[in-house]
């Protein structure tokens with residue numbers, strides 16, 4: 592595969608760093624599942640000793656919005672967690688690195704949640720200012736993973752149009768919501784209320800993974816802006832809203848750490 596001419600460079604520690612980042616995402620899944628089971632006070636199906644073995648391919652229905660029988664789900668009282676993954680992952684393609692991303696941390700975590708813990712319906716919500724093209728590509732034909740991305744239109748990696756909705760059995764399980772630069776906090780809340788939340792409710796996810804890129808922040812030096820200068824709390828409050836109560840967060844791009 593031809594590697595994108597993006598600002599991705601490799602150092603002597605990059606290989607290990609990429610594994611540590613993906614490992615942090617998997618540790619997040621393990622710990623949250625364990626905590627969920629503890630809070631439920633039972634060893635319900637989906638414990639770390641069980642495995643669905645086949646991820647989305649074993650779902651009884653190929654239609655997004657229906658849960659497979661015997662699938663596990665996180666308790667609504669499951670704790671939220673945040674994995675600080677570096678390098679980020681949502682641009683990483685199946686065949687190579689791209690755009691600062693070496694391994695698709697959120698995608699790997701999603702498949703891990705399915706195969707190791709039986710959490711079959713996985714929603715990945717990506718609010719990085721850039722389109723999560725790698726994650727989308729990985730699950731393009733997979734109806735068990737609903738991928739929703741808000742991002743700035745006309746920016747890197749120049750994909751993520753509204754007509755990209757998935758292919759084959761995965762058609763309808765990809766939702767792209769490109770927004771103009773300076774769309775602002777209100778616009779993000781609007782698309783969340785009118786599109787993201789209803790789609791999430793219909794999909795009935797067993798777990799929600801958030802690809803949290805803080806480069807939408809107006810102070811980020813690299814990307815364009817979605818947030819207005821007054822929106823210092825950009826993106827975070829949407830995670831408090833229904834139905835994001837099984838949410839787990841993984842860091843994507845952020846060029847200004849102070850914004851986290």
Ligand SMILES: [Zn+2]
Nearest residue numbers: 719721806844
């Ligand atoms: Zn980004």
